[in-house]
Amino acid sequence: MSNPLRDMDKPETIFCIGTNMTECHPVAATRIKRAVAKGAHLIVADPRRIPLVEYAELYLPIRVGSDVALLLAMAHVIEREGLVDEEFVAARTQDFAAFREHVRRFTPEWAESICQVPAADIARAARLYGGASRAAIYYTLGITEHICGVDNVQSLCNLALMTGNLGKEGAGINPMRGQNNIQGAGDCGAIPANFPGFQACDDPANAAKFAKLYGRPIQARKGITKVHALERATDGRIRAMLICGENTVVSDPDRHHCEKALNSLDHLVVIDVFPTETTALADVVLPATAWGETDGVYTNTERRVQRVRAAVPPQGEARPDWWIVSQIGRRLGLPGFEYEAARDVFDELCSVSPIYAGLDWDRIEDGAYQWPVPDRNHPGTPILHVGEFKNGRGRFNVISYRDPAEVVDAEYPVWLTTGRRLEAYHTRTMSGRAAGMDYLLNEETVEVHPDNVRAWGLSDGGFARVTSRRGSIVVRVEATPQSPRGTVFCSFSFGDVPVNVLTGGGYDPVTTTAELKVCPVRVEPCAAPVPTA
Amino acid sequence: MTETAPIPTKTQRASTLVLDGVEVPFQDGESLYQVAQRHRSEVPTLCYDPRLDAFGACRLCVVEVEGFRTPVASCTTRAAAGMKVRTRTDALEQHRKTLLELVASESRDSGDAHGKGTPGHVDPLRGYASQELATLTARYAVDGTRFAGAHSGRSHREDDNPFLLRDYDLCISCYRCVRVCAEREGDHAISVANRGFHTQITTEFGGKLLDSSCTFCGQCVQTCPTGALADRKAMRNAGQPGELTKTRTVCPYCGVGCSVDIVTRGERIVAVQPAMDGPANEGALCVKGQFAWDHVQHPERLKTPLVRDAAGRLVPASWDEALGRAAAGFAKALREHGDESIYAIASGRAPHESAYTIQKLIRAAAGTNFVDNCSRA
């Protein structure tokens, strides 16, 4: 997030797109509800009538995968009606002229045909966002899990740049991170494009720096993403893999392909706290300490670096991840794995990452810092881009709308979109084992608009077979107006309803994030599944 | 409640008033209660929660202000320049004791083993603020007999939800639950029905919480000063011997990063309570952070390393053997298939130290950037 959570009640207009915040980030959503109670304008754009819509002044039920068209048309109206912050654009940005020319072609009427929302509503959204003195954007995986995920994010940046909504309180572009420490995994350099602290791998100076630190030459180019790694496992180029705390088989798109990839490996080591569908495929399974048993650090969605603490001893022989990995490193004869405690590891991270340079284990005791914290005297950076952007000027990107990788047709006439539910988390290895959660949610359903339930011969509470180009699942039907007509929804939390056998039709070419939010399917009535085992 | 109002900075022109004979500064808009609390004057409260709009219902926080005929509720009275305020006169203390006797008499015996004998005693596992009433009845030496017999609440023990015990016989009508749900959670799942002795806290339709707009965030439980709303999961561990200890940490679920306290007894986790001063959440949690903590000490945890035996089964092994096997497989791949033959996927759920060592392992062992994390698992 460019702005802190605390800022969430300060905007005049809040634009939530592709974020089911009340279910996925419930406590952040309470701040939005409070902002609305205090008079903020809330615009919600989402294919599903999510609970947040109840608080919205304007709801845009856009077709799945049509975000770029909506955002282009909003930019068009902002430009046409003189809502551009010319001063900000002149002082802080570049390449606006080309962008201005570009958006003049994309009217709300054009977008209406793609997004399936009235042009007048698109124009109103543009005025609410562009006319506000402080407007903030919040988004989640509904923006990124598309073949055009990067285009979607850059379209949001364009909107914020043209209206001067960056680098100030109550504004910004604010992705809400789905997992407790997904931000931290990136901070630590567990990504193919960056060393720790987001130092680019393809900069030879960085590669040289880490070569020196880690004691061997390191390629000065990006590695490959997980999606490509699984492909290379299938064709035998990758032979050995370490997977930590991820139930890849259930969570990743295209389950059959994923299982095949992991089965092709000569050597699979999995570190986890519970047995999962993925540990079942491993050659070596290493038991890790869980939350509540582990000292360490998380970074939250607003870049706040916070301590987590062990409250109870580990179960059985479980050990902290850093210990396990260091032991493997030492057995490979590698130097630099002589850590004695989590703090040694964290302090090393701080010493090699400029954004953490002002931090150490003791200084983050109270969670008072949001990175970057470049030196010991720095108070941290709650709001990014104040006064200047990291790379000088904010750049406009000329972006055009593209259809999703797969679109509905006669054979697969229904859009499937996927996401999370409040009461379950990911593949439920944790939340599914908490007593009482079943009271709120005990099985997966496919959510279908009541009109479609009737038209497709389904029944509420009965079963349906959902089929995509990759596979098919049987799942209970729930009739709900939360789904728009022609679009159905499933979460990915239940192993017995492996929605990921359906998804995975395409990937963003830049990030290889899978298009999990859009998948054409066919939905047909069927008999109840015969329970196995 | 421990939160204190900010001390006025030098640039703000601070006005002053006289508090128990001492001249003290205050900030525009502060209540008398906030001023008194900042100066460590122990004014008792029951309906006050610093996160909520002041409500003025319990009248325990009354103070005398010169020129006012009757004592005023300090939580709802704005500080003004030149006021002369007394917080601790005999008359006030007597008044407070009488109020507490009334309150204590409304509240029946909780049945909890913990702290028996004090009116308002409840097990501390009921919730974060559950000891507030019992603390005050002890401080004012109140016994619950004086007005015994007049109960205003009604128990909803038949609500079979596994998270919230609704024990309204202990309710004192401070409305903190209703207010936290409306003001902080924004859900309006519960409300107040009737008035006076017949007051009841109820759901929209008087039924179960599951059928209301309740999201089971637990905020009403944690602000309840009597334990009338209680953490049903934690209460399974009530009444057992041993001290309770709190450890500050961060919720393991979403990226909001709410601060929580893990409540332990010995080596068992018995509850999670929100951290009122958590920078990301300021006391709020959702159903996952509040109630989904018992995976940690779950019998299905992986407890020993496992390796695949000759027959292809995963069997328990020593750490030494398992780590040796893990390392040997990577060494073999590197030797026979080169640097680009190994790959690692770090976790977006484990702490930094996990992700950092994993990326270092790949970069130091293979010299590649063949590492990623699970964006969604």
Ligand code: SF4
């Ligand atoms: S649990 Fe949360 S949503 Fe439900 S009544 Fe209590 S405060 Fe309201």
Ligand code: SF4
């Ligand atoms: S309590 Fe809920 S909102 Fe807060 S971090 Fe945990 S999962 Fe997220």
Ligand code: FES
């Ligand atoms: S605390 Fe002031 S009236 Fe209750």
